[in-house]
Amino acid sequence: MLTLTQIEIDAFYLTLKVALFSIAICLPIGVTVAFILSRASFPGKWLLDGLVHLPLVMPPVVVGYILLILLGKRGIIGEWLFQTFDITIAFSWKGAAIASAVMAFPLMVRAVRLSLDSIDKGLEAAARTLGANNIKVFFTITLPLSLPGVIAGTILAFARSLGEFGATITFVSNIPGETQTLPLALYNFTQIPGDQTPAIRLLIISLILAFGALIASDVLARRVNKRLGLNAGERD
Amino acid sequence: MIEAKFNVDREGFTLQLDLELPGTGVTALFGQSGSGKTTTINVLSGLIKPNHGLVSINGKALFDSDKGINVATEKRGLGYVFQEGRLFPHLTVKENLLYGLKPNIDPFPSQKETIELLGLTKFLHRKPVSLSGGERQRVAIGRALLCSPQLLLMDEPLAALDAARKQELLPYISKLKDILNIPIIYVSHQIQEIMNLADTLVLLENGKVLEQGPVDKIINNPKMTPYFGENLKSSFIKCIIENNDRNTSVTKLGFDGGLITTTILNKPVGSHVRVRIRAQDIAVSIEQPQDISIANIFEVKIKTIEPSEEGFVDLSLIVKNTIFWARLTKTSVTTLKLTPGGVVYALFKSTAIEVLGH
Numbered sequence: 001m002l003t004l005t006q007i008e009i010d011a012f013y014l015t016l017k018v019a020l021f022s023i024a025i026c027l028p029i030g031v032t033v034a035f036i037l038s039r040a041s042f043p044g045k046w047l048l049d050g051l052v053h054l055p056l057v058m059p060p061v062v063v064g065y066i067l068l069i070l071l072g073k074r075g076i077i078g079e080w081l082f083q084t085f086d087i088t089i090a091f092s093w094k095g096a097a098i099a100s101a102v103m104a105f106p107l108m109v110r111a112v113r114l115s116l117d118s119i120d121k122g123l124e125a126a127a128r129t130l131g132a133n134n135i136k137v138f139f140t141i142t143l144p145l146s147l148p149g150v151i152a153g154t155i156l157a158f159a160r161s162l163g164e165f166g167a168t169i170t171f172v173s174n175i176p177g178e179t180q181t182l183p184l185a186l187y188n189f190t191q192i193p194g195d196q197t198p199a200i201r202l203l204i205i206s207l208i209l210a211f212g213a214l215i216a217s218d219v220l221a222r223r224v225n226k227r228l229g230l231n232a233g234e235r236d
Numbered sequence: 237m238i239e240a241k242f243n244v245d246r247e248g249f250t251l252q253l254d255l256e257l258p259g260t261g262v263t264a265l266f267g268q269s270g271s272g273k274t275t276t277i278n279v280l281s282g283l284i285k286p287n288h289g290l291v292s293i294n295g296k297a298l299f300d301s302d303k304g305i306n307v308a309t310e311k312r313g314l315g316y317v318f319q320e321g322r323l324f325p326h327l328t329v330k331e332n333l334l335y336g337l338k339p340n341i342d343p344f345p346s347q348k349e350t351i352e353l354l355g356l357t358k359f360l361h362r363k364p365v366s367l368s369g370g371e372r373q374r375v376a377i378g379r380a381l382l383c384s385p386q387l388l389l390m391d392e393p394l395a396a397l398d399a400a401r402k403q404e405l406l407p408y409i410s411k412l413k414d415i416l417n418i419p420i421i422y423v424s425h426q427i428q429e430i431m432n433l434a435d436t437l438v439l440l441e442n443g444k445v446l447e448q449g450p451v452d453k454i455i456n457n458p459k460m461t462p463y464f465g466e467n468l469k470s471s472f473i474k475c476i477i478e479n480n481d482r483n484t485s486v487t488k489l490g491f492d493g494g495l496i497t498t499t500i501l502n503k504p505v506g507s508h509v510r511v512r513i514r515a516q517d518i519a520v521s522i523e524q525p526q527d528i529s530i531a532n533i534f535e536v537k538i539k540t541i542e543p544s545e546e547g548f549v550d551l552s553l554i555v556k557n558t559i560f561w562a563r564l565t566k567t568s569v570t571t572l573k574l575t576p577g578g579v580v581y582a583l584f585k586s587t588a589i590e591v592l593g594h
Contacts, residue, residue, distance in 0.1 A: 128308075130380075145326060
């Protein structure tokens with residue numbers, strides 16, 4: 001139990017890598033889209049809103065298949081990427097990160113948008129009366145005040161990535177060391193009859209990773225709330 | 237001079253203004269809720285775009301629908317103190333104060349003076365959440381001043397505070413009035429605040445200007461009584477503190493016509509103050525009263541006698557260039573045979589004197 005097998009180590013680090021990269025993709029785009037949905041009004045906004053939520057309501061396998069059609073080596077975008085930049089996404093860990101990012105995207109956008117919607121618009125108006133332009137207002141008022149939502153969205157996206165299965169296996173298959181994340185490895189072991197120990201070991205590793213993420217998010221959230229001055233009587 | 241000639245049409249609400257406000261001193265926008273006070277200053281600040289019209293300060297247009305001018309809020313250079321303060325919760329008091337500081341303009345009063353004037357020195361490193369309502373409003377005022385505004389807008393800055401906090405904040409605002417050389421537009425529905433602070437009064441009702449002019453004049457206009465909720469007919473007298481006698485606890489206030497005796501004031505000799513004496517607190521005597529506790533007795537000439545509320549008449553009494561208003565019953569006027577031009581004595585107790593800001 002103390003020493004991990006190569007498959008376990010690979011799956012652990014790969015899962016972490018895929019989740020972190022998927023957040024790195026999700027975060028900037030998610031905050032931007034959430035800001036647009038929260039503050040802008042334009043014709044066809046409902047379409048963007050619907051598009052964002054699509055991965056939440058579609059079966060993950062369908063999302064994975066769409067990704068394969070778009071980003072596969074013969075896909076519409078994938079072929080162009082391969083020929084222009086020599087980048088292959090399908091059947092690589094990058095593809096797994098993209099699949100995770102797409103699945104996590106609506107969760108990220110929802111959390112950030114909720115937080116943006118709850119910000120007192122009067123504070124932004126006050127900043128403008130003090131001479132701040134839109135960009136300064138966004139970076140000094142809106143973004144800092146929406147941090148709790150950004151953190152919540154990141155944690156949700158991270159958790160979604162850790163558990164991503166359907167879209168990943170459809171889009172990038174189940175290749176040990178390349179695309180075999182913890183859930184995929186666990187699935188593999190459950191398909192082999194007989195000894196359940198390897199599957200249970202992976203289950204425990206998954207639990208530890210999930211708990212670690214929860215604790216980290218809690219610490220982060222407390223710190224941010226303190227920085228935002230949301231705790232009464234606080235002095236620094 | 238501030239020009240505000242515009243109309244805002246919203247569902248169920250129309251604001252139609254044609255105002256020229258003085259470029260100095262405090263102008264109060266007075267009216268009930270829904271009369272358009274806050275909308276007016278939101279239009280001045282650019283937070284609300286009027287449907288049509290013109291907004292300009294000292295000849296410089298901030299909004300002009302004919303010429304297609306609409307200067308963005310952040311470029312108007314106006315200070316705005318909101319009713320709820322609107323301090324940035326994630327920034328310290330100091331960061332809040334400095335938020336609007338312009339890189340190449342030295343604010344007046346300076347950063348240090350503003351902090352001292354508003355008594356904020358010991359709060360600088362605290363977050364707004366740990367401040368009382370009055371302290372928060374002081375930070376909000378400081379923040380608005382430090383962005384070097386050409387006009388200060390204040391939207392009922394005392395309304396969200398309890399009576400004790402109001403009394404705590406009012407002197408700070410009076411002090412500002414003395415120091416600042418920019419005009420202030422002060423929104424309020426509290427006539428007491430307005431009498432204390434304002435020079436000019438604009439009375440709004442249902443999105444229209446009902447009356448506009450010097451505060452002292454409008455308050456004495458009998459037509460206005462319903463809007464103030466009571467008859468405020470009063471004498472407003474400009475005075476200088478001549479002498480503070482700590483032994484007898486008496487302050488002598490010099491005015492154009494004599495000396496007023498009042499209970500001791502906490503202000504240095506030579507300060508300018510304005511006092512208000514309600515018409516109902518002034519009595520009239522034909523002969524000079526002797527052996528009486530009343531300290532303020534002035535020989536005056538009756539200028540006019542005009543009917544007032546039911547059963548009462550208001551007398552304007554003149555001494556040098558000062559006018560006192562006295563409210564008497566019709567019976568008193570008949571019994572004493574008072575007529576315009578007659579010389580009488582006006583009497584009022586020291587306790588009837590209300591000292592206002594200058």
